[in-house]
Structure formats: C-alpha cells, structure tokens
Amino acid sequence: MLIRQHFYDFEIEELCCQLERCKTLMITVHQICEVLVNLMENRDPFTKDHSEKVAVFSYMLALELGLPPKVADLIHIGGHLHDVGKFSLPDSILKKPGPLTKEEWQLVKQHPVVGAKCFENIKIFQGKGGVIEMILYHHERWDGKGYPYGLRKREIPLSARIIAVADAFSAMIDRRPYREPLSFDLALEELKKVQALNLTQR
Ligand SMILES: [Fe+2]
Ligand SMILES: [Fe+2]
Numbered sequence: 170m171l172i173r174q175h176f177y178d179f180e181i182e183e184l185c186c187q188l189e190r191c192k193t194l195m196i197t198v199h200q201i202c203e204v205l206v207n208l209m210e211n212r213d214p215f216t217k218d219h220s221e222k223v224a225v226f227s228y229m230l231a232l233e234l235g236l237p238p239k240v241a242d243l244i245h246i247g248g249h250l251h252d253v254g255k256f257s258l259p260d261s262i263l264k265k266p267g268p269l270t271k272e273e274w275q276l277v278k279q280h281p282v283v284g285a286k287c288f289e290n291i292k293i294f295q296g297k298g299g300v301i302e303m304i305l306y307h308h309e310r311w312d313g314k315g316y317p318y319g320l321r322k323r324e325i326p327l328s329a330r331i332i333a334v335a336d337a338f339s340a341m342i343d344r345r346p347y348r349e350p351l352s353f354d355l356a357l358e359e360l361k362k363v364q365a366l367n368l369t370q371r
Contacts, residue, residue: 254284
C-alpha cells in the first residue's frame with residue numbers, strides 16, 4: 170500500500186512537472202509572438218501597437234463572453250498575430266495615405282491567407298477555432314460581406330468573430346494616415362453596431 174502510494178505520488182509529481190512545462194511553453198510562445206509582431210509593426214508608425222490592443226481587447230471580450238481563461242489566452246495570441254500577413258505588403262501600400270487602387274486592395278485582402286499560411290505547421294495553432302483560423306477569418310463578416318472567402322454567420326469561428334470586433338474597435342480609436350481617431354464614446358457606439366454584426370445576431 171505504501172509502495173503504491175509512493176508510486177502515485179511520483180506519477181502525480183511527473184504530471185505536475187509536465188503541466189508546468191506546458192505553461193512555460195505557452196508563455197514562451199506568447200512572448201515570441203509579441204516580439205515577432207513588434208518587429209513587423211515598427212515598419213509603420215500608424216499601426217504600431219495595433220495588434221497589442223487587439224490582443225488585449227480580444228482577451229477581455231472572450232472573458233466577458235464567459236469563455237474559459239485558457240481559451241481567452243489563445244484568443245489573445247490570435248489577436249497579436251491576426252495581421253501578421255501584412256509583412257508581405259510593400260511600404261507603398263502599407264503606408265499609402267490615400268485610397269488604394271483596385272489592384273492594391275486585392276493584395277491587401279490576401280493578408281489573412283498569407284498570415285495563416287505562415288503558421289500552418291504549428292501544431293498548437295491548428296484545429297477548429299484555433300489561432301490559424303483566427304488569422305484566416307478575422308475579416309469575415311456575419312452578413313457574408315467580409316473577405317477572403319465571404320463566409321457567413323456561424324461558418325466563421327467564434328474566436329475569429331471576437332478578434333474582428335476587437336480589431337474594429339482598435340481601428341476606430343487609432344489614428345490612420347487617412348483619418349483622425351474617433352473618441353472613445355463614439356467608438357463605443359460604433360462598436361455596438363459591429364458587435365451586433367459579428368457576435369450577437371442569430
Ligand atoms: Fe500579449
Ligand atoms: Fe487584418
């Protein structure tokens with residue numbers, strides 16, 4: 170009995186050790202994502218810190234919707250990485266102060282596909298509603314008018330819809346080359362419409 174008890178204690182200790190390693194791994198993955206995105210966003214002063222805000226807003230929104238903290242953590246990472254595919258855009262498009270041409274716009278609309286492709290082999294980012302899908306579908310819209318695939322309603326994973334709402338809010342309060350930022354209150358009003366479009370409609 171004593172030997173058995175000792176055996177279990179040892180196994181439990183091993184499992185705790187594994188759990189600790191998983192936690193450390195997730196923290197490391199998170200930190201690497203932050204560094205990667207910071208490097209990318211340094212290219213453009215107008216989008217600097219945008220992904221950090223989206224990551225924080227997405228996390229808060231996920232918790233507010235009652236999702237488990239571990240899922241909110243993953244959505245936070247998706248928030249950091251959602252626009253990573255923009256690294257492929259030239260400065261002439263990324264920093265263009267005026268409206269984009271049709272051809273330029275077609276290129277911009279590919280950034281979710283490019284970003285998702287970058288991470289397709291990362292196992293912990295794969296699967297239904299995982300980080301790759303968050304990147305790939307963060308510009309889809311509930312009404313089917315989004316891109317790149319024009320998915321509708323629940324064809325779009327909830328995690329991607331959460332990031333879309335956070336992305337919209339962050340974009341509203343940020344200064345862009347072509348417009349001034351909205352005030353917090355006005356952005357909140359606008360957000361209610363976007364949120365209704367992406368999260369709450371049946
Ligand atoms: Fe973070
Ligand atoms: Fe985007």
